[in-house]
Amino acid sequence: DGGITQSPKYLFRKEGQNVTLSCEQNLNHDAMYWYRQDPGQGLRLIYYSQIVNDFQKGDIAEGYSVSREKKESFPLTVTSAQKNPTAFYLCASSVIREKRNGYTFGSGTRLTVV
Amino acid sequence: DAKTTQPTSMDCAEGRAANLPCNHSTISGNEYVYWYRQIHSQGPQYIIHGLKNNETNEMASLIITEDRKSSTLILPHATLRDTAVYYCIVGAAGNKLTFGGGTRVLVKP
Numbered sequence: 001d002g003g004i005t006q007s008p009k010y011l012f013r014k015e016g017q018n019v020t021l022s023c024e025q026n027l028n029h030d031a032m033y034w035y036r037q038d039p040g041q042g043l044r045l046i047y048y049s050q051i052v053n054d055f056q057k058g059d060i061a062e063g064y065s066v067s068r069e070k071k072e073s074f075p076l077t078v079t080s081a082q083k084n085p086t087a088f089y090l091c092a093s094s095v096i097r098e099k100r101n102g103y104t105f106g107s108g109t110r111l112t113v114v
Numbered sequence: 115d116a117k118t119t120q121p122t123s124m125d126c127a128e129g130r131a132a133n134l135p136c137n138h139s140t141i142s143g144n145e146y147v148y149w150y151r152q153i154h155s156q157g158p159q160y161i162i163h164g165l166k167n168n169e170t171n172e173m174a175s176l177i178i179t180e181d182r183k184s185s186t187l188i189l190p191h192a193t194l195r196d197t198a199v200y201y202c203i204v205g206a207a208g209n210k211l212t213f214g215g216g217t218r219v220l221v222k223p
Contacts, residue, residue: 031210035213041215042201042215043158043213044213045210048210058210088155090157092157102148102163102203103211105157108156108157
């Protein structure tokens with residue numbers, strides 16, 4: 001079955017360490033997105049990519065970095081520069097050119113920095 | 115992207131229809147209305163989307179006003195498993211979508 005996979009589901013890191021969250025999709029979707037969600041809040045866009053080797057900053061890109069070397073993969077690195085990294089991180093993908101349903105989301109990674 | 119306004123929360127009785135309103139008065143001609151829902155600690159789930167016409171699928175119906183400035187998501191027979199946060203979003207097909215706070219729906223027995 002096609003889908004989007006985020007790993008790991010839970011991640012614990014010490015303060016000051018960089019950490020990379022994985023996102024893989026086998027839907028042949030063009031675009032991929034990373035969102036952050038804090039408790040009781042909506043989703044905020046971190047980065048997005050509409051084509052391989054290209055990506056754009058979202059609303060809260062500071063302290064994060066991404067790469068898009070393959071269409072299927074869009075890993076997110078939470079760097080030590082991110083002031084408050086503990087959050088729920090969601091990856092999504094979508095088709096660009098077709099007028100279809102919007103996003104398919106992964107099940108999320110809950111990052112806790114101690 | 116156009117912004118949306120939704121009530122913060124609403125309750126619904128099990129078995130009854132749940133009508134979730136959304137205002138999107140600044141929607142552009144090429145922007146769709148999308149609805150997603152998020153059950154606690156899971157990724158959001160696509161429900162339905164539409165451009166101008168009303169839409170229906172196995173999960174819900176979407177009613178869009180003629181001027182496209184507002185819409186209503188209808189869950190015809192709410193169940194306890196429909197308790198979730200429901201997000202109304204507008205955006206062009208394939209473009210990044212901006213999620214607001216959503217409506218927290220509680221279905222009560």
